[in-house]
Amino acid sequence: MRRYKRTLVAAALATTVVGGTAGWASGSAQQAVTGPPPGSAAWRADGSLGRALPDPGSASPYEVASFFRTLTPGQRADLTRRHPSVVGNLDGVPVALRYEANALTIRAAHDPRFGRLAAPGRRILAFDPRGRGQVAEVYGDLAAARHVAVVVPGSDIDAGSFDRAKDPYGTPAGMAASLRTATGDRTAVVAWAGYTTPVGVGLDAATGDLAEAGARRLARFTQGLAAAGAAEPALFCHSYGSVVCGLAAHEVNATDIVVLGSPGMRADDVADLRTEARVWAAKDPSDWISKVPNVEFAGLGHGPDPAAAEFGARRVPAATAEGHTGYFVPGTDSLRAFAAIAQGSAAQARTTGEGR
Structure with a gap:
């Protein structure tokens, strides 16, 4: 009976989403940006080293890292100058080279939308101007830090x-x-805004197509961090970003996967994610995401609520967070717990809201 009722709710959701959004969602439908970075054709054709450069479309991050270890400083500098859009976005390239390459690409773009990203001191780890533009920025010393976190929006x-x-x-x-x-x-x-996100609350947001494309990019990105020598990260996945993290969970290199304001992870429970990472969930009482039915039917909806006890995730206190975007506000119990998780203090994260 319970499964039958759930199916009826799912069918109602599908009818509501299709009937209520199809008319306008088509105008805001997004085409995922995938594949190797811009400039890859010129990179593949470059014979300046007398040997083939790693193929951006097929080389693993570990193969890329191994290749760059064989280069002299001069050779690295030359490739960065000649192919900044590839060097800046190729997972496995040394972090410092990616910062330098992306600064070159942004300045050369002469696009007012992106100019601020070239400001002195910004560490842009990825920059792809295609589509609406994708970017990743580092706060802190990624190469030396004992702990790393990645925010997935x-x-x-x-x-x-x-x-x-x-x-x-x-x-x-x-x-x-x-x-x-x-x-x-x-x-x-x-x-990490390294995937094409939905625009508005339409069919893109209700389906998993963009999340599937994003999951592949996220998995490769975390593998690239490992190949470049960075610490294994904790992932903090907000809203639709939690769908991305759910689909990537079995492939990402991560110690923890934290979802907040999640509409679902396209998994029935933690075991269904097939990950060895610790899985956490936060949802504050005022978050409108609670009004979204946690079902999946005919490709619409993202499944059970990760913050529900039966899902099996570790619960992050979020009593003092407000709304859908208030989880990282200074002073909130959710941010204190996130900080503990990011620093590897799982026990502290689970008790940070007690007594408040």
């Missing part, structure tokens, strides 16, 4: 909204900066 995030002043704790840049500060600047945090 949800809908309406791209290179233009990556670090907007409005609603700062709803942006990956704001989340990452707040988390780093909460750890006493002891954790390096990556704000």
